[in-house]
Amino acid sequence: MQEQAELDVLKLVAGAKKQEYTALLRKHMAEYGMQDIADVGRLAQELADGDPFIAAALIPIVQEFARQTARDVRDFGRGLEYER
Structure with a gap:
């Protein structure tokens, strides 16, 4: 019973x-994604001239x-499962 409790705690x-x-990676992705979106917007503005x-x-x-960056x-x- 103690082993099961220890296993539950480890899980x-x-x-x-x-x-x-996952939250830390999502935060970094959001920060970099926002920068990428700004860069693409500036590039489009530059190209349109x-x-x-x-x-x-x-x-x-x-x-x-x-939209796709926000979706990503x-x-x-999602769908990542950690089980052993």
Whole structure:
């Protein structure tokens, strides 16, 4: 019975560590993702160089990049299971 209790405690600690590391990685991904989105936005602005036609063509690309980056950060770690 004591062995089972010790095993349960170890599983709880491992689960907490997994959640902590996943949250830390998600935080870093969010920070870097935000920087990437800003960089892509600046690049699109630079490429458009004031041309409204080019800007209109680039805006959906930048928006989709931002949406996908947010989705990747949000979904990171889902489906990862820690079991031994």
